[in-house]
Amino acid sequence: MTPGDKKRTATPSATEGRKAEHVDLVVRERVEHRAKRTGFDDLNFEHNALPELHFDDISLETTLLGFSLKAPLLISSMTGGYTGAYEINRALGRAAEKFGLAIGLGSGRQALESAEQHRTFSVVREVAPKAFIFANIGGVEAARLHATGKSGELRRLIDLLQANALAIHLNPVQELLQPEGSRDFRGVLAGIESCVKTLTVPIIVKEVGSGISQSVARRLLEVGVRAIDVAGAGGTSWAGVEILRNGIGSRHNLEPFWDWGIPTAEALQQVSELRPEFGFDLISSGGIRTGVDVAKSVALGATAAGVARPLIQAFVEHDEEALFALVETFLFQLRAAMFLTGSSDIPALTRQRLHPRANNTDLS
Numbered sequence: 001m002t003p004g005d006k007k008r009t010a011t012p013s014a015t016e017g018r019k020a021e022h023v024d025l026v027v028r029e030r031v032e033h034r035a036k037r038t039g040f041d042d043l044n045f046e047h048n049a050l051p052e053l054h055f056d057d058i059s060l061e062t063t064l065l066g067f068s069l070k071a072p073l074l075i076s077s078m079t080g081g082y083t084g085a086y087e088i089n090r091a092l093g094r095a096a097e098k099f100g101l102a103i104g105l106g107s108g109r110q111a112l113e114s115a116e117q118h119r120t121f122s123v124v125r126e127v128a129p130k131a132f133i134f135a136n137i138g139g140v141e142a143a144r145l146h147a148t149g150k151s152g153e154l155r156r157l158i159d160l161l162q163a164n165a166l167a168i169h170l171n172p173v174q175e176l177l178q179p180e181g182s183r184d185f186r187g188v189l190a191g192i193e194s195c196v197k198t199l200t201v202p203i204i205v206k207e208v209g210s211g212i213s214q215s216v217a218r219r220l221l222e223v224g225v226r227a228i229d230v231a232g233a234g235g236t237s238w239a240g241v242e243i244l245r246n247g248i249g250s251r252h253n254l255e256p257f258w259d260w261g262i263p264t265a266e267a268l269q270q271v272s273e274l275r276p277e278f279g280f281d282l283i284s285s286g287g288i289r290t291g292v293d294v295a296k297s298v299a300l301g302a303t304a305a306g307v308a309r310p311l312i313q314a315f316v317e318h319d320e321e322a323l324f325a326l327v328e329t330f331l332f333q334l335r336a337a338m339f340l341t342g343s344s345d346i347p348a349l350t351r352q353r354l355h356p357r358a359n360n361t362d363l364s
């Protein structure tokens, strides 16, 4: 049976069923970009054979939107709103608290409509009283709320999560390829601006794996967005997820879109050029698979790097211990990359330059 053959009516609502199906597919199937890579492998640090540091003295501490993190790592927005999300979010929340990371929740649209699955969201604050938590909503939903004069309703979602920020996701590829997705992306920027003006928490705008270009970032920053998560291509492909979900049932050949998007490292370089002009935090995500990717992201101007699929996979396929072990690996690799570049802290890592692979001979 292909994933597309699965019945979509097995869970209480279509939205809950879709969320469960997404997690199932992401964990079990190869849903990463195929031909397109993040671009981090083509960029190398200059190896420092004389670091003059003690590994244990290296500080990973940083701040995101004025909030202290123990490391520049965040658990990207994933889930909430169906029964199985409770345990996943509890584990992810516990990881955020244990390691002092930021954590995003999955889209909370359904939580605004029904209280039934609220605990699947609120559990994160219960287990992570000190973590930087951000709520999540789609750009299309932000547009709809604005058009009906209801942007303020998002306060209920922020209160439910006791969130420190709201992330608005832009996912035109996914919506287009999803049979029940929205094809109307008009008014999304106005919806985002309305959130900036109506809500007291900072607004982060993110993609979901196809990247944010410099020109899109500029339009977002001009309306007051405080952080941009490029969520570029090279990791999870939401076109891939929807293609697998549709299976043979889709009318058109969607394969050409599997690898659609701006590679993460390229998006990061484009958007970071705007940093001198606008004060904002830049988040790198989409295919972050090692702590070296995190280190390279910081060197390219990111405040923090986000990871989604590998973390949920570690928990769902294994257990909480596996999730914690994976986070520890990311942190060890980040610290090792800092050691091997002679970077004693995050500001020092920020000053490191990356070189195209062909031009040097180091091993990183």
Ligand SMILES: Cc1cc2nc3c(=O)[nH]c(=O)nc-3n(C[C@H](O)[C@H](O)[C@H](O)COP(=O)(O)O)c2cc1C
Binding pocket: 022, 023, 026, 076, 077, 078, 079, 105, 106, 107, 136, 168, 169, 206, 207, 208, 209, 231, 234, 235, 236, 285, 286, 287, 288, 306, 307, 308, 309, 310, 312
């Ligand atoms: C199971 C799953 C569910 C996701 N749900 C959301 C979501 O609700 N909102 C959102 O902004 N991004 C969502 N994402 C996208 C991630 O936040 C991230 O941008 C994307 O997966 C790329 O990161 P990765 O390559 O590390 O997986 C989801 C990702 C996964 C794996």
